[in-house]
Amino acid sequence: MAAATLLAERGHQVTLFDAAADVGGQFNLARKIPGKEEFAETLRYFRNRLNELKVDLQFKRHVSADDLKGYAHVVLATGIVPRTPAIDGIHHPKVTSYIDLIEGRKQAGKRVAIIGAGGIGFDVAELLSHANPHSDDPASPVNLEAYQKEWGIDVQYGDVRGGLTAPQMPAAVREIWLLQRKTGKLGEGLARTTGWARRLLLQKRDVHMLGGVEYRKIDDAGLHIAIDGKDQLLDVDTVVICAGQDPRRELVQGLAALGIAYTLVGGADVAAELDAKRAIAQATEVALEL
Numbered sequence: 001m002a003a004a005t006l007l008a009e010r011g012h013q014v015t016l017f018d019a020a021a022d023v024g025g026q027f028n029l030a031r032k033i034p035g036k037e038e039f040a041e042t043l044r045y046f047r048n049r050l051n052e053l054k055v056d057l058q059f060k061r062h063v064s065a066d067d068l069k070g071y072a073h074v075v076l077a078t079g080i081v082p083r084t085p086a087i088d089g090i091h092h093p094k095v096t097s098y099i100d101l102i103e104g105r106k107q108a109g110k111r112v113a114i115i116g117a118g119g120i121g122f123d124v125a126e127l128l129s130h131a132n133p134h135s136d137d138p139a140s141p142v143n144l145e146a147y148q149k150e151w152g153i154d155v156q157y158g159d160v161r162g163g164l165t166a167p168q169m170p171a172a173v174r175e176i177w178l179l180q181r182k183t184g185k186l187g188e189g190l191a192r193t194t195g196w197a198r199r200l201l202l203q204k205r206d207v208h209m210l211g212g213v214e215y216r217k218i219d220d221a222g223l224h225i226a227i228d229g230k231d232q233l234l235d236v237d238t239v240v241i242c243a244g245q246d247p248r249r250e251l252v253q254g255l256a257a258l259g260i261a262y263t264l265v266g267g268a269d270v271a272a273e274l275d276a277k278r279a280i281a282q283a284t285e286v287a288l289e290l
């Protein structure tokens with residue numbers, strides 16, 4: 001979106017292909033996480049700019065290298081492929097990818113284990129522990145009253161000091177275990193200014209956060225793990241996989257063989273962390289260089 005917009009602004013003729021039916025890629029998942037609703041506004045901005053600049057938008061087009069013959073340059077912003085960890089029973093029906101879960105193709109049960117406590121693991125825990133998941137109404141995506149109660153905010157500024165009152169936690173909607181292989185505190189890689197709040201929120205919602213976890217197997221009984229060599233069974237009915245991402249680069253070889261110039265940006269370049277800012281910066285730099 002960023003590369004197409006700036007290239008068109010600079011007078012290039014641009015075609016934007018996407019296998020999906022609309023722009024946005026993973027932003028369409030991010031905007032469904034409570035607290036990240038504003039990502040929808042970024043999409044609205046780019047959608048409008050792309051239309052104003054008359055970029056040729058080709059949706060529902062999963063392109064191959066051959067489809068890209070004749071273009072002077074290809075900006076490869078093809079994103080990521082989620083990792084599937086090698087755990088015995090990984091194809092059990094109670095296992096779901098974060099994508100199927102966030103998009104609503106799979107429903108979580110009342111007891112859920114989340115494998116992987118990076119940015120997406122935390123987002124999934126936030127989504128599943130939320131008593132008032134946001135609505136799809138762009139005018140009012142957040143239930144403001146519920147948010148104020150949960151954080152103890154008194155907007156009347158009544159007799160209470162600092163506009164703060166006792167937080168009222170809604171009843172837990174499910175029991176959740178957020179797990180990571182690494183030892184130590186969960187969420188250390190989260191953004192410095194917001195990570196503490198995200199961790200605190202999950203603590204307040206009684207999400208169990210476990211580090212140093214070895215995954216043994218998944219079966220009808222649940223998720224079998226070991227911590228410090230001690231076996232445990234988490235008798236969960238859903239296991240959500242948030243075990244990292246790899247760059248999606250399936251077009252690279254074909255483009256190289258055809259001698260078509262390309263540049264990798266965003267997740268297709270580095271998939272290690274959630275970083276839309278880097279993706280947009282890289283795309284902007286490419287567009288300025290071409």
Ligand SMILES: Cc1cc2nc3c(=O)[nH]c(=O)nc-3n(C[C@H](O)[C@H](O)[C@H](O)COP(=O)(O)OP(=O)(O)OC[C@H]3O[C@@H](n4cnc5c(N)ncnc54)[C@H](O)[C@@H]3O)c2cc1C
Pocket residue numbers: 017018019020023024025026027029030033036061062063064077078079080102119120123248251265266267268273274275276277279
């Ligand atoms: C739940 C969640 C929460 C997130 N939260 C944040 C956050 O708080 N802050 C942040 O900075 N980032 C966040 N991110 C990450 C952010 O969304 C990504 O960094 C960003 O979307 C990367 O953009 P991208 O252009 O690399 O590709 P993507 O958004 O992955 O898009 C790739 C696109 O390429 C298309 N595609 C792939 N192959 C083909 C093909 N052969 N033909 C046609 N189309 C193809 C796909 O359909 C897709 O639309 C989050 C991601 C998720 C999943």
